[in-house]
Amino acid sequence: MVPEGFTGPGHGADIHISGDGKFLYASTRSTLNEIAIYLIDQKSGRLSLIERQASLGRSSRTFEIDPTGNWLLSTSQASNEVIVFKRDQESGKLTPTGQKLQIDKPSFVRFVPID
DSSP states (O other), X not given: OOOTTOOSOOOEEEEEEOTTXXXXXXXXXXXXXXXXXXXXXXXXXXXXXXXXXXOSSSSEEEEEEOTTSSEEEEEETTTTEEEEEEEOTTTOOEEEEEEEEEOXXXXXXXXXXXX
C-alpha cells in the first residue's frame, strides 16, 4: 500500500469499500498521510491501484464515504481538521474541495441517518 521505495513510517489507519462494491479505499498515517484507491475486480476480487491521494492533513485517522457516494471526509488528528473530498463514482478518484472543518483532534467520523 505504500509507494515503492518509501522507507519512513507509514501505518495503516482505515479501510472502506464503496457502496457499489467497485472500489477499496485504504488510508495511511504517520508520515505518509494518504488514501490509496483501488479498483476491485468483480470476478477475482483482485485489487488494482488507481491512485494515491494525499489526505492533506497530519496524522490521518479515519475517513468515511457519505451514503450518496459523492463525498469522502477524512480526519486529521494532529492538524485538527476534517477534510472534505469530492468522490467520482465512475473512476473512484478523489478531488480536494478546499473545505475543512476545524475540530480539536478528530479521530473518528461517521455519517448518521436522521429520521
